[in-house]
Amino acid sequence: MMWTAFLATWRAMLADKGALTLLFAGGVLYSFFYPLPYTREVVQRVPVAVVDQDRSSMSRQMTRFAMAHPALQVVAVTPELPAAQDLLWRGDVMGVLIIPEGLQTDVLAGRAAQAQVAGNGLYLMLNKVALNGLAEVVGTVSAGIELKRLAAATPSSYQAADQRSPIAFDAVPLFNVKEGYGAYVVPGVATLIVQQTLLIGMTMLFGTWYQRKTFPLPRRRTMGGYAGMLLAFASVVFLNCCYFFGFVFWFQDYPRGGNFGGMVLLLALFSLTEAAFGMLLAMLFRTRERGTQLMIATSMPVLFLAGLTWPVSSMPALLQALRWLLPSTAGIQGFVALNQMGASLHDIRHEVAGLLVLLAACLVLGWRRWRVA
Known part of the structure; x- marks a missing residue:
């Protein structure tokens, strides 16, 4: 049966x-x-804008680094903050990097300098990629400045790199390898x-x-x-x-x-x-x-x-x-x-x-x- x-x-x-x-x-x-x-697994080429109010060599370097970042696509560079805000509100960009006036002057004088990033929280994945990408751009430029300062006080660039990062960190994904x-x-x-x-x-x-x-x-x-x-x-x-x-x-x-x-x-x-x-x-x-x-x-x-x-x-x-x-x-x-x-x-x-x-x-x-x- x-x-x-x-x-x-x-x-x-x-x-x-x-x-x-x-x-x-x-x-x-x-x-x-x-x-x-x-199918593409990770989000890439998220549109962002750069508000360059400093117009210095350092701000231009940040802009170039943002253009070279694989997760970002710089669609606008402007000195006007309202213009970038309009792009953000219309959904034309998912993130904004704001480089304030006097940034390079503060860095050269040894004072604390800040750059700001803003994103569109409506789209969680795009917002995360845009903010992380822009933060990496600022962090890379900041690390380069710190390495130059250390190199000036140490015999070689290798020692400067070791002093800045005495503990090496290597992230290896085990299960979700991509x-x-x-x-x-x-x-x-x-x-x-x-x-x-x-x-x-x-x-x-x-x-x-x-x-x-x-x-x-x-x-x-x-x-x-x-x-x-x-x-x-x-x-x-x-x-x-x-x-x-x-x-x-x-x-x-x-x-x-x-x-x-x-x-x-x-x-x-x-x-x-x-x-x-x-x-x-x-x-x-x-x-x-x-x-x-x-x-x-x-x-x-x-x-x-x-x-x-x-x-x-x-x-x-x-x-x-x-x-x-x-x-x-x-x-x-x-x-x-x-x-x-x-x-x-x-x-x-x-x-x-x-x-x-x-x-x-x-x-x-x-x-x-x-x-x-």
Whole structure:
């Protein structure tokens, strides 16, 4: 009975064009279109303006350094602050470097000198790149001045450099080697895509079966029928995850393959949990459209609850507990740790325990619902 139910479920999925599109084609489409905005990984050539009120050789050097910075694109150089403010308000530039009058005079006299940077906080990523880039420009010019002063008091430029930076600092990114946004967010969102497309497809299938009274299993209340349908939907999750973790991450060149064996074991557990959760949820819907509306509306909250883009410590205590009721919470954290960071199964023992408890609960509740559905 179990394998009969398994095959019957697969035939029903393949016969429903809408569900088939969501269960399989949806993931393929998402895998190419979702990472598309992040293909360049890091933000570059952010437009900025320079307000040069000093008009000295030092201010011109700062302007040249800003023009040479790979993250910046100087679109305007003006001595008038209101002109730069207008550019900032209109959105033509994302940052402004303000070089006040008398800057070079103060530096040559040994007095404290300041240059100011301003940004547009409406666009967080662009604002961060613009402010950091302009700050690096000011810091580079300042470091050059300091090195010249030290060189005048030391026998060589090497000793001057050593005196300025006695402790060498070398930043080496370990996991997100490109330090890009795509490699940070897409591996986690891939798990959410698999979950949401599966749940939408399953609620569509169950809603149609209930509406038309065309349930694919003649004796749907048996344990074998429940187990067969569970394995059928779990195989869909397994195939979609293999596609994302195997092909998409390779094609998009995201960090991958940290702990292959552990990932396969977690994938098997996640697939069963997702299928059991989906069946329990789908048996609550009697119409085809209701599940789609709910899944679309909850996709972003589910992503935030997973702790990928929002720190868990900043969530209310109640949400920190309730988020474990979703398979995506443990799935996203576990797969990112195993596949991107090379963690061991012991390192993700909390995620494994969460999936096991959720699987057991969904099986008990799902079986009870199945018998009376």
